[in-house]
Amino acid sequence: MARAIIIVIDSLGIGYSPDAVDFGDVGANTFANLARAYYNETGKEIFLPNLSALGLIKACEQASEQKFPYQGQEPNKGAYGFAQEISTGKDTPSGHWEMAGVPVLFDWGYFTDKKNSFPTSLIDDINRETGFDGMLGNCHASGTEILTRLGQEHIKTGLPICYTSADSVFQIAAHEEHFGLDNLYKYCETVRELLRDLNIGRVIARPFVGDSADNFSRTGNRRDYSVLPPAPTVLDKISQAGTKVISVGKIADIFAHQGIDEKTKATGLNALFDATLDHINTAQDNSLIFTNLVNFDQDFGHRRDAIGYARELEALDVRIPELFHAMSADDVLFLTADHGCDPTWSGTEHTREYVPIIAYHHQIDSVNLGNRKTFADLGQSVAELFNVEAMDYGTSFLSDLYRK
Ligand SMILES: O=P(O)(O)O[C@H]1O[C@H](CO)[C@@H](O)[C@H]1O
Protein backbone atom coordinates (compact mmCIF):
# COMPACT_ATOMS: atom_id res chain seq x y z
CA MET A 1 0.00 0.00 0.00
CA ALA A 2 1.08 3.54 -0.65
CA ARG A 3 2.82 5.87 1.70
CA ALA A 4 2.22 9.60 1.66
CA ILE A 5 4.42 12.47 2.72
CA ILE A 6 2.92 15.90 3.39
CA ILE A 7 5.31 18.79 3.88
CA VAL A 8 3.84 22.09 5.03
CA ILE A 9 6.02 25.06 4.13
CA ASP A 10 4.56 27.10 6.98
CA SER A 11 3.29 30.49 5.71
CA LEU A 12 4.20 30.14 2.01
CA GLY A 13 1.17 31.96 0.61
CA ILE A 14 1.09 32.51 -3.15
CA GLY A 15 -1.20 35.48 -3.59
CA TYR A 16 -4.04 37.19 -1.74
CA SER A 17 -7.35 35.36 -1.94
CA PRO A 18 -10.75 36.83 -2.90
CA ASP A 19 -11.71 37.34 0.77
CA ALA A 20 -8.40 39.09 1.66
CA VAL A 21 -10.27 42.38 1.81
CA ASP A 22 -11.90 41.20 5.08
CA PHE A 23 -8.39 40.79 6.55
CA GLY A 24 -6.79 43.97 5.20
CA ASP A 25 -4.53 41.80 3.04
CA VAL A 26 -5.34 42.84 -0.52
CA GLY A 27 -1.98 42.93 -2.33
CA ALA A 28 -0.21 40.42 -0.09
CA ASN A 29 1.74 37.66 -1.83
CA THR A 30 4.32 35.98 0.37
CA PHE A 31 6.12 34.13 -2.42
CA ALA A 32 6.05 36.72 -5.23
CA ASN A 33 6.82 39.65 -2.94
CA LEU A 34 9.78 37.98 -1.25
CA ALA A 35 11.18 37.00 -4.67
CA ARG A 36 10.87 40.61 -5.80
CA ALA A 37 12.47 41.94 -2.60
CA TYR A 38 15.31 39.44 -2.98
CA TYR A 39 15.91 40.55 -6.55
CA ASN A 40 15.70 44.25 -5.68
CA GLU A 41 18.09 43.97 -2.74
CA THR A 42 20.62 41.42 -4.00
CA GLY A 43 20.31 41.75 -7.78
CA LYS A 44 19.81 37.96 -7.90
CA GLU A 45 16.80 35.96 -8.96
CA ILE A 46 15.66 33.40 -6.43
CA PHE A 47 17.05 30.05 -7.64
CA LEU A 48 14.46 27.28 -7.37
CA PRO A 49 15.19 24.64 -10.03
CA ASN A 50 13.43 21.81 -8.22
CA LEU A 51 10.40 23.57 -6.76
CA SER A 52 9.76 25.26 -10.12
CA ALA A 53 9.92 21.90 -11.93
CA LEU A 54 7.21 20.72 -9.55
CA GLY A 55 5.08 23.72 -10.51
CA LEU A 56 5.44 26.01 -7.49
CA ILE A 57 6.17 29.12 -9.58
CA LYS A 58 3.34 28.35 -11.99
CA ALA A 59 0.95 27.83 -9.07
CA CYS A 60 1.82 31.30 -7.79
CA GLU A 61 1.57 32.90 -11.22
CA GLN A 62 -1.86 31.34 -11.67
CA ALA A 63 -3.09 32.31 -8.21
CA SER A 64 -1.96 35.92 -8.47
CA GLU A 65 -1.92 36.51 -12.23
CA GLN A 66 1.49 38.09 -11.70
CA LYS A 67 5.04 37.40 -12.83
CA PHE A 68 8.10 37.81 -10.64
CA PRO A 69 11.86 37.27 -11.02
CA TYR A 70 13.16 33.73 -10.49
CA GLN A 71 15.52 31.21 -11.99
CA GLY A 72 14.05 27.80 -12.58
CA GLN A 73 12.22 25.57 -15.01
CA GLU A 74 8.79 25.16 -16.49
CA PRO A 75 6.73 22.54 -14.60
CA ASN A 76 7.70 19.10 -15.85
CA LYS A 77 7.09 16.56 -13.10
CA GLY A 78 4.31 17.22 -10.65
CA ALA A 79 0.78 18.35 -10.10
CA TYR A 80 0.34 21.96 -9.07
CA GLY A 81 -2.57 24.13 -8.10
CA PHE A 82 -3.63 26.87 -5.73
CA ALA A 83 -6.13 26.48 -2.91
CA GLN A 84 -8.35 28.95 -1.10
CA GLU A 85 -9.07 28.75 2.61
CA ILE A 86 -12.71 28.52 3.75
CA SER A 87 -11.91 28.63 7.48
CA THR A 88 -12.75 31.90 9.21
CA GLY A 89 -9.18 32.55 10.43
CA LYS A 90 -5.75 32.72 8.81
CA ASP A 91 -4.02 30.90 11.66
CA THR A 92 -1.93 27.73 11.77
CA PRO A 93 -4.49 25.32 13.31
CA SER A 94 -7.25 26.47 10.92
CA GLY A 95 -4.96 25.97 7.94
CA HIS A 96 -3.75 22.54 9.04
CA TRP A 97 -7.14 21.23 10.13
CA GLU A 98 -8.69 22.40 6.87
CA MET A 99 -6.00 20.64 4.82
CA ALA A 100 -6.83 17.55 6.90
CA GLY A 101 -10.49 17.85 5.87
CA VAL A 102 -11.91 19.86 8.79
CA PRO A 103 -12.24 23.58 8.12
CA VAL A 104 -12.87 25.89 11.08
CA LEU A 105 -16.20 27.51 10.29
CA PHE A 106 -16.84 28.98 13.74
CA ASP A 107 -15.20 32.15 15.07
CA TRP A 108 -12.25 31.75 17.41
CA GLY A 109 -12.05 33.87 20.52
CA TYR A 110 -9.52 36.70 20.19
CA PHE A 111 -7.87 39.17 22.55
CA THR A 112 -8.50 42.23 20.42
CA ASP A 113 -7.17 45.03 22.67
CA LYS A 114 -3.58 45.88 21.76
CA LYS A 115 -2.75 46.82 25.36
CA ASN A 116 -4.15 45.31 28.54
CA SER A 117 -5.21 42.53 26.22
CA PHE A 118 -6.24 39.93 28.79
CA PRO A 119 -9.39 40.30 30.91
CA THR A 120 -8.64 41.16 34.55
CA SER A 121 -10.66 38.17 35.76
CA LEU A 122 -8.50 35.86 33.62
CA ILE A 123 -5.28 37.39 34.96
CA ASP A 124 -6.58 37.01 38.52
CA ASP A 125 -7.42 33.35 37.87
CA ILE A 126 -3.99 32.71 36.32
CA ASN A 127 -2.17 34.38 39.23
CA ARG A 128 -4.21 32.47 41.78
CA GLU A 129 -3.77 29.08 40.08
CA THR A 130 -0.07 29.49 39.27
CA GLY A 131 0.94 31.27 42.45
CA PHE A 132 2.63 34.18 40.63
CA ASP A 133 2.16 37.81 41.71
CA GLY A 134 1.55 39.05 38.21
CA MET A 135 2.68 38.90 34.61
CA LEU A 136 4.66 41.09 32.22
CA GLY A 137 3.41 42.05 28.79
CA ASN A 138 -0.37 41.64 28.65
CA CYS A 139 -0.36 43.13 25.14
CA HIS A 140 -0.11 42.39 21.43
CA ALA A 141 3.52 41.89 20.46
CA SER A 142 6.02 40.33 18.14
CA GLY A 143 7.69 37.50 20.04
CA THR A 144 11.24 38.71 19.46
CA GLU A 145 10.58 42.40 20.02
CA ILE A 146 8.94 41.69 23.39
CA LEU A 147 12.05 39.80 24.55
CA THR A 148 14.21 42.81 23.77
CA ARG A 149 11.79 44.99 25.71
CA LEU A 150 10.94 42.80 28.70
CA GLY A 151 13.49 39.96 28.84
CA GLN A 152 15.68 41.67 31.42
CA GLU A 153 12.75 42.61 33.63
CA HIS A 154 11.55 39.01 33.41
CA ILE A 155 14.89 37.75 34.72
CA LYS A 156 14.82 40.34 37.51
CA THR A 157 11.23 39.82 38.65
CA GLY A 158 10.75 36.15 37.73
CA LEU A 159 7.35 37.01 36.20
CA PRO A 160 6.36 35.34 32.92
CA ILE A 161 5.94 37.43 29.75
CA CYS A 162 2.41 36.96 28.39
CA TYR A 163 1.35 38.31 25.01
CA THR A 164 -0.97 37.72 22.09
CA SER A 165 -1.48 38.75 18.47
CA ALA A 166 -4.21 39.00 15.84
CA ASP A 167 -4.33 35.18 16.05
CA SER A 168 -6.32 33.26 18.60
CA VAL A 169 -3.32 32.71 20.87
CA PHE A 170 -2.06 33.19 24.44
CA GLN A 171 1.74 33.12 24.27
CA ILE A 172 4.09 32.83 27.24
CA ALA A 173 7.78 33.63 27.00
CA ALA A 174 10.10 32.65 29.84
CA HIS A 175 13.81 32.11 30.29
CA GLU A 176 14.81 28.44 30.08
CA GLU A 177 17.26 28.66 32.99
CA HIS A 178 15.94 31.45 35.23
CA PHE A 179 12.28 30.45 34.98
CA GLY A 180 12.87 26.85 33.92
CA LEU A 181 11.38 24.89 31.04
CA ASP A 182 9.23 22.62 33.19
CA ASN A 183 7.82 25.60 35.06
CA LEU A 184 6.98 27.25 31.76
CA TYR A 185 5.19 24.14 30.49
CA LYS A 186 3.31 23.82 33.78
CA TYR A 187 2.27 27.48 33.60
CA CYS A 188 1.05 26.95 30.01
CA GLU A 189 -1.01 23.92 31.02
CA THR A 190 -2.71 25.93 33.75
CA VAL A 191 -3.47 28.78 31.34
CA ARG A 192 -4.77 26.27 28.76
CA GLU A 193 -7.21 24.99 31.34
CA LEU A 194 -8.34 28.48 32.40
CA LEU A 195 -9.04 29.53 28.80
CA ARG A 196 -11.58 26.75 28.27
CA ASP A 197 -14.60 29.08 27.90
CA LEU A 198 -12.89 31.71 25.74
CA ASN A 199 -12.42 29.56 22.63
CA ILE A 200 -8.73 30.45 22.27
CA GLY A 201 -7.04 28.19 19.73
CA ARG A 202 -3.60 27.85 21.26
CA VAL A 203 -1.44 28.52 24.26
CA ILE A 204 2.20 28.64 23.12
CA ALA A 205 5.27 28.18 25.31
CA ARG A 206 8.10 30.41 24.04
CA PRO A 207 11.25 29.54 25.97
CA PHE A 208 14.35 31.64 25.39
CA VAL A 209 17.98 31.90 26.49
CA GLY A 210 20.58 34.67 26.71
CA ASP A 211 21.60 37.22 29.30
CA SER A 212 20.84 40.59 27.76
CA ALA A 213 18.58 42.30 25.24
CA ASP A 214 21.35 41.94 22.62
CA ASN A 215 21.41 38.18 22.74
CA PHE A 216 18.06 36.86 23.93
CA SER A 217 17.01 34.16 21.51
CA ARG A 218 14.16 31.69 21.39
CA THR A 219 14.98 27.99 21.52
CA GLY A 220 13.55 24.95 19.77
CA ASN A 221 11.64 23.98 22.90
CA ARG A 222 8.54 25.86 21.82
CA ARG A 223 5.40 23.91 22.63
CA ASP A 224 1.87 24.51 21.32
CA TYR A 225 -1.17 23.58 23.41
CA SER A 226 -4.04 23.42 20.97
CA VAL A 227 -7.72 22.79 21.53
CA LEU A 228 -9.07 19.67 19.82
CA PRO A 229 -10.08 19.94 16.16
CA PRO A 230 -13.89 20.36 15.93
CA ALA A 231 -14.37 16.99 14.19
CA PRO A 232 -12.26 13.93 13.41
CA THR A 233 -9.66 14.86 10.78
CA VAL A 234 -8.39 12.59 8.04
CA LEU A 235 -5.51 11.76 10.42
CA ASP A 236 -7.97 10.27 12.93
CA LYS A 237 -9.73 8.33 10.19
CA ILE A 238 -6.69 6.80 8.54
CA SER A 239 -4.96 6.15 11.86
CA GLN A 240 -8.01 4.25 13.12
CA ALA A 241 -8.06 2.28 9.87
CA GLY A 242 -4.46 1.16 10.40
CA THR A 243 -2.33 3.73 8.59
CA LYS A 244 0.63 4.81 10.69
CA VAL A 245 0.55 8.61 11.06
CA ILE A 246 3.99 10.06 11.80
CA SER A 247 4.36 13.69 12.87
CA VAL A 248 7.56 15.62 12.24
CA GLY A 249 7.91 19.01 13.95
CA LYS A 250 4.88 20.69 15.42
CA ILE A 251 2.20 18.72 13.53
CA ALA A 252 1.33 16.63 16.60
CA ASP A 253 0.93 19.77 18.74
CA ILE A 254 -1.27 21.43 16.09
CA PHE A 255 -3.58 18.43 15.99
CA ALA A 256 -3.64 18.22 19.81
CA HIS A 257 -2.00 14.79 19.40
CA GLN A 258 -5.18 13.37 17.81
CA GLY A 259 -4.72 10.82 15.02
CA ILE A 260 -0.94 10.72 15.53
CA ASP A 261 0.85 7.39 16.05
CA GLU A 262 4.44 8.56 16.30
CA LYS A 263 6.18 11.93 16.62
CA THR A 264 9.64 13.36 16.09
CA LYS A 265 10.56 16.91 17.01
CA ALA A 266 13.50 18.74 15.48
CA THR A 267 14.72 22.32 15.28
CA GLY A 268 15.53 24.13 12.06
CA LEU A 269 14.90 23.39 8.40
CA ASN A 270 17.69 20.88 7.91
CA ALA A 271 16.96 18.90 11.08
CA LEU A 272 13.24 18.78 10.22
CA PHE A 273 14.11 17.70 6.70
CA ASP A 274 16.54 15.04 7.95
CA ALA A 275 13.89 13.68 10.32
CA THR A 276 11.43 13.51 7.42
CA LEU A 277 13.97 11.62 5.29
CA ASP A 278 14.71 9.22 8.15
CA HIS A 279 11.04 8.35 8.34
CA ILE A 280 10.73 7.95 4.56
CA ASN A 281 13.70 5.59 4.69
CA THR A 282 12.25 3.46 7.48
CA ALA A 283 8.45 3.80 7.65
CA GLN A 284 6.36 0.76 6.89
CA ASP A 285 3.99 0.59 3.94
CA ASN A 286 0.68 2.32 4.67
CA SER A 287 2.19 5.31 6.52
CA LEU A 288 1.65 9.04 6.39
CA ILE A 289 4.65 11.22 7.22
CA PHE A 290 3.42 14.72 7.99
CA THR A 291 6.00 17.48 8.45
CA ASN A 292 5.67 21.15 9.33
CA LEU A 293 8.56 23.46 8.41
CA VAL A 294 7.87 26.16 10.98
CA ASN A 295 10.98 28.25 10.36
CA PHE A 296 9.65 29.90 7.23
CA ASP A 297 6.90 31.47 9.32
CA GLN A 298 8.58 31.89 12.67
CA ASP A 299 12.03 33.08 11.63
CA PHE A 300 11.29 34.94 8.38
CA GLY A 301 7.58 35.63 7.77
CA HIS A 302 6.76 37.11 11.19
CA ARG A 303 10.19 38.70 11.35
CA ARG A 304 9.50 40.42 8.01
CA ASP A 305 12.80 39.12 6.67
CA ALA A 306 12.22 38.68 2.93
CA ILE A 307 15.87 37.96 2.12
CA GLY A 308 16.12 35.31 4.83
CA TYR A 309 12.88 33.75 3.61
CA ALA A 310 14.20 33.61 0.03
CA ARG A 311 17.46 31.97 1.14
CA GLU A 312 15.53 29.44 3.23
CA LEU A 313 13.44 28.53 0.18
CA GLU A 314 16.63 28.04 -1.83
CA ALA A 315 17.95 25.84 0.98
CA LEU A 316 14.78 23.76 0.82
CA ASP A 317 14.94 23.53 -2.97
CA VAL A 318 18.46 22.08 -2.86
CA ARG A 319 17.21 19.21 -0.74
CA ILE A 320 14.12 18.24 -2.79
CA PRO A 321 16.02 15.58 -4.83
CA GLU A 322 16.78 13.76 -1.56
CA LEU A 323 13.04 13.27 -1.13
CA PHE A 324 12.70 11.86 -4.63
CA HIS A 325 15.60 9.53 -3.97
CA ALA A 326 14.10 8.24 -0.71
CA MET A 327 10.59 7.73 -2.10
CA SER A 328 9.46 4.28 -3.23
CA ALA A 329 7.49 3.58 -6.41
CA ASP A 330 4.04 4.00 -4.79
CA ASP A 331 4.81 6.93 -2.49
CA VAL A 332 3.07 10.25 -3.00
CA LEU A 333 4.52 13.57 -1.87
CA PHE A 334 2.43 16.67 -1.18
CA LEU A 335 3.82 20.16 -0.60
CA THR A 336 1.55 22.89 0.66
CA ALA A 337 1.21 25.76 3.16
CA ASP A 338 -1.23 26.74 5.91
CA HIS A 339 -1.62 30.53 5.34
CA GLY A 340 0.51 33.43 4.14
CA CYS A 341 2.93 35.62 6.12
CA ASP A 342 4.18 38.13 3.58
CA PRO A 343 7.56 39.41 4.82
CA THR A 344 7.08 42.64 2.87
CA TRP A 345 3.69 43.34 4.44
CA SER A 346 3.04 45.86 7.23
CA GLY A 347 2.85 44.59 10.82
CA THR A 348 4.03 41.12 11.79
CA GLU A 349 0.90 39.01 11.28
CA HIS A 350 -0.18 36.30 8.84
CA THR A 351 -1.74 37.26 5.49
CA ARG A 352 -4.89 35.80 3.92
CA GLU A 353 -3.65 34.05 0.79
CA TYR A 354 -4.01 31.13 -1.52
CA VAL A 355 -1.61 28.30 -0.75
CA PRO A 356 0.13 25.99 -3.22
CA ILE A 357 -0.88 22.37 -3.58
CA ILE A 358 1.93 20.39 -5.19
CA ALA A 359 1.89 16.61 -5.60
CA TYR A 360 4.56 14.25 -6.88
CA HIS A 361 5.12 10.54 -7.45
CA HIS A 362 7.69 8.86 -9.65
CA GLN A 363 5.37 8.22 -12.61
CA ILE A 364 3.66 11.60 -12.64
CA ASP A 365 3.52 13.90 -15.62
CA SER A 366 3.03 17.61 -15.21
CA VAL A 367 -0.61 18.22 -14.24
CA ASN A 368 -2.38 21.51 -13.61
CA LEU A 369 -4.79 21.13 -10.69
CA GLY A 370 -6.01 24.72 -11.11
CA ASN A 371 -8.02 26.60 -8.53
CA ARG A 372 -9.03 24.45 -5.54
CA LYS A 373 -11.96 25.82 -3.55
CA THR A 374 -10.72 24.63 -0.16
CA PHE A 375 -7.50 23.34 1.44
CA ALA A 376 -9.66 20.29 2.29
CA ASP A 377 -9.12 18.97 -1.24
CA LEU A 378 -5.82 17.68 0.11
CA GLY A 379 -7.49 15.85 3.02
CA GLN A 380 -10.07 14.38 0.69
CA SER A 381 -7.29 13.11 -1.61
CA VAL A 382 -5.49 11.59 1.38
CA ALA A 383 -8.74 9.90 2.49
CA GLU A 384 -9.08 8.39 -0.98
CA LEU A 385 -5.44 7.35 -1.10
CA PHE A 386 -5.74 5.43 2.18
CA ASN A 387 -9.21 4.06 1.41
CA VAL A 388 -11.21 5.55 4.24
CA GLU A 389 -14.70 7.05 3.98
CA ALA A 390 -14.86 10.46 2.34
CA MET A 391 -14.46 13.60 4.44
CA ASP A 392 -17.37 16.07 4.63
CA TYR A 393 -15.36 18.78 2.86
CA GLY A 394 -13.13 18.85 -0.19
CA THR A 395 -12.89 17.30 -3.63
CA SER A 396 -10.24 14.68 -4.19
CA PHE A 397 -7.73 15.32 -6.97
CA LEU A 398 -6.10 11.91 -6.56
CA SER A 399 -7.18 10.57 -9.96
CA ASP A 400 -5.60 13.63 -11.63
CA LEU A 401 -2.22 12.51 -10.30
CA TYR A 402 -2.44 9.33 -12.37
CA ARG A 403 -3.84 10.91 -15.52
CA LYS A 404 -1.82 10.02 -18.63
O1 LIG B 1 5.78 36.89 17.06
P1 LIG B 1 5.71 35.45 17.42
O2 LIG B 1 5.89 35.17 18.87
O3 LIG B 1 6.61 34.60 16.55
O4 LIG B 1 4.20 35.03 17.20
C1 LIG B 1 3.63 34.51 16.05
O5 LIG B 1 3.46 33.15 16.27
C2 LIG B 1 2.13 32.89 16.63
C3 LIG B 1 1.77 31.50 16.25
O6 LIG B 1 2.00 31.23 14.88
C4 LIG B 1 1.34 33.93 15.88
O7 LIG B 1 0.17 34.24 16.56
C5 LIG B 1 2.27 35.09 15.77
O8 LIG B 1 1.93 36.08 16.66
Ligand SMILES: [Mn+2]
Ligand atom coordinates in the same frame (compact mmCIF):
# COMPACT_ATOMS: atom_id res chain seq x y z
MN1 LIG C 1 1.53 28.51 10.33
Ligand SMILES: [Mn+2]
Ligand atom coordinates in the same frame (compact mmCIF):
# COMPACT_ATOMS: atom_id res chain seq x y z
MN1 LIG D 1 2.74 32.18 12.44
